[in-house]
Amino acid sequence: xxxxxGTLSASLRARGRLWQRxxxxxxxxxxxxxxxxxxxVALVAAALLASIVAPLDNTAVDLDRVLEGPSAAHLMxxxxxxxxxxxxxxxxxxxxxxxxxxxxxxxxxxxxxxGVLAGTLGGRIDAVLMRVTDVFASQNHFLFGVxxxxxxxxxxxxxxxxxxxxxxxxxxxxARIVRxxxxxxxxxxxxxxxxxxxxxxxxxxxxxxxxxxxxxxxLAFVLTVPHAIFHESAYSFLGxxxxxxxxxxxxxxxxxxxxxxxxxxxxxxxxxxxxxxxAMTTGTIxxxxxxxxxxxxxxxxxx
Amino acid sequence: MxxxxxxxxxxxxxxxxxxxxxxxxxxxxxxxxxQLLLVVGESGSGKTVLAHTMLRLLPRxxxxxxxxxxxxxxxxxxxxxxxxxxxxxxxxxxxxxxxSSLNPVRRLGGQxxxxxxxxxxxxQQARTRLRELLDEVGLDLDVVGGRYVHQLSGGMQxxxxxxxxxxxxxDVVIADxxxxxxxxDLVDTTAAQLRAISAxxxxxxxxxxxxxxxxxxxGRLALLYASRIVEVGPTAAFFAAPAHPYGRELLRxxxxxxxxxxxxxxxxLTALPGHCAFADRCPDRFDRCTQTVPDLYPLPGGGLARxxxxxxx
Amino acid sequence: MLxxxxxxxxxxxxxxxxxxxxxxxxxxxxxxxPVAAYVGAENNVxxxxxxxxxxxxxxxxxxxxxxxRWISNLAQGDMGNSVVAGGQPVxxxxxxxxxxxxxxxxxxxxxxxxGGIVFGVLAAAFRGTVFDWLVRTLCxxxxxxxxxxxxxxxxxxxxxxxxxxxxxxxxxxxxxxxGGVDLDHLVLPMVILxxxxxxxxxxxxxxxxxxxxxxxxxxxxxxQGIGEVAVLLRYALPNALIPFVTLVGTHLAELIGxxxxxxxxxxxxxxxxxxxxxxxxxxxxMIVAITLCASVLVVLGNLLADVLYRVVxxxxxxASP
Numbered sequence: 001x002x003x004x005x006g007t008l009s010a011s012l013r014a015r016g017r018l019w020q021r022x023x024x025x026x027x028x029x030x031x032x033x034x035x036x037x038x039x040x041v042a043l044v045a046a047a048l049l050a051s052i053v054a055p056l057d058n059t060a061v062d063l064d065r066v067l068e069g070p071s072a073a074h075l076m077x078x079x080x081x082x083x084x085x086x087x088x089x090x091x092x093x094x095x096x097x098x099x100x101x102x103x104x105x106x107x108x109x110x111x112x113x114x115g116v117l118a119g120t121l122g123g124r125i126d127a128v129l130m131r132v133t134d135v136f137a138s139q140n141h142f143l144f145g146v147x148x149x150x151x152x153x154x155x156x157x158x159x160x161x162x163x164x165x166x167x168x169x170x171x172x173x174x175a176r177i178v179r180x181x182x183x184x185x186x187x188x189x190x191x192x193x194x195x196x197x198x199x200x201x202x203x204x205x206x207x208x209x210x211x212x213x214x215x216x217x218x219l220a221f222v223l224t225v226p227h228a229i230f231h232e233s234a235y236s237f238l239g240x241x242x243x244x245x246x247x248x249x250x251x252x253x254x255x256x257x258x259x260x261x262x263x264x265x266x267x268x269x270x271x272x273x274x275x276x277x278x279a280m281t282t283g284t285i286x287x288x289x290x291x292x293x294x295x296x297x298x299x300x301x302x303x
Numbered sequence: 304m305x306x307x308x309x310x311x312x313x314x315x316x317x318x319x320x321x322x323x324x325x326x327x328x329x330x331x332x333x334x335x336x337x338q339l340l341l342v343v344g345e346s347g348s349g350k351t352v353l354a355h356t357m358l359r360l361l362p363r364x365x366x367x368x369x370x371x372x373x374x375x376x377x378x379x380x381x382x383x384x385x386x387x388x389x390x391x392x393x394x395x396x397x398x399x400x401x402x403s404s405l406n407p408v409r410r411l412g413g414q415x416x417x418x419x420x421x422x423x424x425x426x427q428q429a430r431t432r433l434r435e436l437l438d439e440v441g442l443d444l445d446v447v448g449g450r451y452v453h454q455l456s457g458g459m460q461x462x463x464x465x466x467x468x469x470x471x472x473x474d475v476v477i478a479d480x481x482x483x484x485x486x487x488d489l490v491d492t493t494a495a496q497l498r499a500i501s502a503x504x505x506x507x508x509x510x511x512x513x514x515x516x517x518x519x520x521x522g523r524l525a526l527l528y529a530s531r532i533v534e535v536g537p538t539a540a541f542f543a544a545p546a547h548p549y550g551r552e553l554l555r556x557x558x559x560x561x562x563x564x565x566x567x568x569x570x571x572l573t574a575l576p577g578h579c580a581f582a583d584r585c586p587d588r589f590d591r592c593t594q595t596v597p598d599l600y601p602l603p604g605g606g607l608a609r610x611x612x613x614x615x616x
Numbered sequence: 617m618l619x620x621x622x623x624x625x626x627x628x629x630x631x632x633x634x635x636x637x638x639x640x641x642x643x644x645x646x647x648x649x650p651v652a653a654y655v656g657a658e659n660n661v662x663x664x665x666x667x668x669x670x671x672x673x674x675x676x677x678x679x680x681x682x683x684x685r686w687i688s689n690l691a692q693g694d695m696g697n698s699v700v701a702g703g704q705p706v707x708x709x710x711x712x713x714x715x716x717x718x719x720x721x722x723x724x725x726x727x728x729x730x731g732g733i734v735f736g737v738l739a740a741a742f743r744g745t746v747f748d749w750l751v752r753t754l755c756x757x758x759x760x761x762x763x764x765x766x767x768x769x770x771x772x773x774x775x776x777x778x779x780x781x782x783x784x785x786x787x788x789x790x791x792x793x794x795g796g797v798d799l800d801h802l803v804l805p806m807v808i809l810x811x812x813x814x815x816x817x818x819x820x821x822x823x824x825x826x827x828x829x830x831x832x833x834x835x836x837x838x839x840q841g842i843g844e845v846a847v848l849l850r851y852a853l854p855n856a857l858i859p860f861v862t863l864v865g866t867h868l869a870e871l872i873g874x875x876x877x878x879x880x881x882x883x884x885x886x887x888x889x890x891x892x893x894x895x896x897x898x899x900x901x902m903i904v905a906i907t908l909c910a911s912v913l914v915v916l917g918n919l920l921a922d923v924l925y926r927v928v929x930x931x932x933x934x935a936s937p
Contacts, residue, residue, distance in 0.1 A: 155648070276762070
């Protein structure tokens with residue numbers, strides 16, 4: 001009895017310490033970053049819990065209340081078939097954020113793979129990989145993405161094609177960053193020690209490089225998400241991305257464009273505000289993080 | 304006779320991310336017309352800050368207290384317009400590194416003319432005066448004017464900034480490290496040019512860490528250590544018999560004397576001790592030295608020394 | 617410098633070949649079936665007819681033959697035919713729309729340069745004041761806000777609500793269509809396109825200017841008694857803008873990409889709208905051709921930037937003795 005309560009209190013104490021460390025770290029953040037983090041958490045929570053949080057059914061068409069402005073009953077108004085806009089925006093935000101996160105993940109994964117290959121294998125492979133990276137990097141992101149969408153949407157579906165498009169257009173800068181980090185890591189004494197101890201390449205990568213690269217990769221991911229949100233929304237807005245039944249914020253904005261002439265400005269305003277909030281909050285946090293850890297990345301990430 | 308340029312109780316501190324850097328503490332010097340004042344100290348001791356403070360060329364993150372007076376007029380609270388007219392005309396600077404002090408992307412002719420016209424000269428007058436000054440040091444305005452800074456040698460660059468300082472016939476010339484990076488024969492030429500400036504009647508302040516140059520130039524000498532002036536007096540007297548232990552150790556470190564370098568390191572300007580800053584390295588220290596900061600005590604030769612060893616007199 | 621230009625231009629065909637190869641590979645890898653797309657959902661098109669179409673387009677030939685033929689066509693300027701109604705040559709379509717996009721991009725670039733320099737200089741000069749904070753905050757908002765959202769809002773406010781500016785197209789449909797462009801139709805799309813690049817440039821000017829203002833030569837100019845305005849405009853600004861020239865190359869590419877969104881919102885008849893229509897119609901030859909043209913522009917843009925840098929910076933232009 002006493003033994004189990006001993007371990008229970010020990011684990012509670014450990015959690016208390018972790019909590020303390022967390023609150024200490026947050027306390028060090030400047031006010032702007034704390035606000036941004038708070039808003040972002042609220043936004044993500046609202047989006048993820050859209051089905052629970054949203055006031056009305058996402059598909060509830062109400063033809064009596066078509067194109068009504070914001071009111072007490074419909075905080076963001078209704079769209080051209082009477083659906084509650086707030087509900088639509090919440091669901092749209094969930095889809096946008098999910099797709100963007102997945103797309104950013106794809107880009108980071110591809111970039112890290114190429115970067116690690118180039119950095120560890122070196123020599124001619126490195127040179128070839130870097131030239132390929134250059135060619136991809138010189139493409140205009142958007143135009144190239146459009147081409148990819150047309151080619152792959154019939155097979156992969158809207159979401160899959162968008163992830164491919166974002167992934168293939170954004171991996172070059174990430175590859176360069178990872179390769180650069182790897183290059184500087186290789187100079188560090190602990191690597192020389194490991195090599196001296198007889199570690200082969202695969203072991204080096206797994207046990208020594210990856211753990212040190214993870215924070216950098218994490219930051220790169222957070223920095224890519226706002227770009228992914230923009231791209232996905234833009235593609236969907238143009239009708240090249242997600243289909244209407246999987247409406248992201250971009251799709252809703254396309255509806256907004258159509259209803260502008262009828263005076264329905266709110267349909268164009270609110271989804272964009274959600275995107276703005278997402279971009280600004282992730283941007284603020286990521287900038288602060290980057291200033292602290294990787295000031296050298298400034299030029300590389302002018303994506 | 305009131306001094307032409309008078310610095311009194313000047314303290315300059317920089318607010319940086321690493322903390323407060325105390326560059327100068329309670330510095331007081333004075334220069335008369337035709338007189339030469341040497342400000343000597345190691346790099347990072349606060350010498351250049353003194354030069355920049357006199358002309359109010361400091362960045363925004365500084366705290367300045369004390370007084371800098373030119374001909375009796377307080378400079379530290381002058382409005383910007385008045386200050387601008389004073390720079391170049393009454394007080395001129397010869398900067399520490401001429402290569403980076405001239406605009407690298409503009410031809411020199413334009414810069415020289417603009418600088419001269421800022422002194423109130425017309426274009427014609429400016430051209431004449433510049434031609435004269437450059438002639439004296441063997442440079443042709445027409446040739447040099449068409450060049451860019453990076454196309455000239457270090458010696459030519461130095462001669463140009465020297466000439467620019469003299470365009471307005473200023474009362475005070477401040478030369479910041481005029482011989483750093485120059486070969487021995489160029490040092491000779493520069494020393495001669497400086498003496499010539501002094502001979503014209505201007506008050507000359509020369510900031511340097513080159514002790515041999517200091518000895519050659521003569522005049523009066525102020526020794527800076529860790530943001531404080533630790534000795535003032537005639538240069539000759541300093542080199543004959545330095546009063547402050549730091550000065551003594553400095554001279555002993557010269558290759559032509561004992562060549563014995565001073566043990567230890569000077570304190571960081573972000574963490575100055577509350578006592579004599581040289582005490583930790585001083586071979587003659589006693590208890591009082593590690594307790595409070597000494598004042599400047601008068602010396603028999605007419606100078607001052609910040610050392611308790613001279614307190615009795 | 618001539619050597620540099622020659623060297624860079626020599627690389628251009630190689631880059632294009634690489635891009636073309638990658639593009640071709642992508643079209644091959646993708647499960648996209650152009651024949652199926654062309655015949656659409658009609659399922660009364662017999663397999664024989666489909667095979668006929670495939671044969672006419674050369675799809676039954678081996679891959680390297682098709683690639684070779686495509687490349688040789690490209691080299692002669694034939695970029696294939698559009699699969700959209702009429703089957704017009706792609707090159708001709710692109711050529712006819714290019715000037716409209718050029719006007720848009722050129723105007724936007726000019727706005728970015730002028731606006732960025734003016735506000736960047738003012739923000740640096742009045743650093744720390746409310747004005748500076750306002751400029752920086754607006755730039756920050758601008759970077760985070762999606763360009764097409766801003767475009768929609770601007771369209772609503774200035775065109776639909778206030779009626780100051782037309783709602784789209786390049787000319788008033790009620791007047792005789794002489795193919796010309798009405799200036800008031802150019803305003804909104806040009807401004808919105810400029811806004812996509814304006815923020816980074818303004819911040820760049822401001823921040824570089826502040827760095828340059830700390831340099832030795834600025835301090836020495838002040839020591840000469842030269843006034844603050846002259847110091848800012850003649851000793852700081854030119855030095856700050858020189859490195860910018862190399863950045864123009866990369867950001868020109870972004871400006872070109874931005875035309876797809878902007879032209880679609882405002883119905884501007886340029887290459888961006890053409891790309892969008894091609895994408896919606898699954899007109900692969902058209903999109904591929906535009907992608908290749910964009911690659912050419914990017915390479916040329918970078919070359920121009922490098923050349924300009926060498927011309928503009930005297931330290932590089934006239935080597936030291």
